Amino acid sequence: MRIIADLFLLVGAAFCLLGAIGLLRMPDVYNRIQAGTKAVTLGALAFLIGVALLMPGWWPKLAVIAGFILLTNPIGSSTIARAIHLAGVDAWRKTDTPTREGDA
Amino acid sequence: MSKSASSVVPLTIRLLVVGLLFLLWIAMVGRFDAREWLVGLVLCLLVAAAAGDHLRVFAGVRLHPGAPLHFLRWFAYFLVALLKANLDMARRVLTPSLPLNPAFVEVRTSLESPLGKLALANSITLTPGTLAVDIHDDRLLVHWVDASPGTDLEAATARIAAGFERHLLGFLK
Known part of the structure; x- marks a missing residue:
């Protein structure tokens, strides 16, 4: 049990790290939001599962936290994305690729 | 409404x-x-x-005996999508060349209630490569990272939304 819990904690931390790397590496706001939201949501969930395995008595509260994360994380991201979209920022385009067919 | x-x-x-x-x-x-x-x-x-x-x-919310079952099916579908989304994003982030081809696409939905649209938008945001940006009436504006030249954008995005919609319509209007 202890090992499985640790594994979940590790996976959660790994996804949060990936989210952070994504934030740094992505070229524009929309892609950063994409990387940030998905990775951190799953990372947090994995973390909560890990904690639930370590502390079985806490699981109802952890489930509530998970529910709120699942509900509010995407809303926050979409709201930021919408504000940026309304401010007139367009989707990022790769400009340094020499061959590109059917560019719409 | x-x-x-x-x-x-x-x-x-x-x-x-x-x-x-x-x-x-x-x-x-x-x-x-x-x-x-x-x-x-x-x-x-x-x-x-x-x-x-x-x-x-x-x-x-649609209140009928089958609703909780539909909710559970949507949730299972959603968890799988979230997992896939993360593996996909991890691959993109870690590939040195950053394989991205972002574009905006519009998705039509047959969910009519604000709650239904919210659930769909949230689902889309946590699906592989997509981010719900705005909602106008029955159209969702979606930012999609994998719009490689040549793919049929409308069809591909409609498929993403349809998967969730099928389950969501079971318990939301």
């Missing part, structure tokens, strides 16, 4: 909200305690009463 349609929230919806709030309360208390639960029930009723017509949002 038009404002004139009904400002009165059906009793079943009110009870549903009270039930949900009470479940939350019980989860936070974490153990059986008659006094705490009683206080919680009174508070839940008060909150539901104070919220009044704002509870209209919850009128988007």
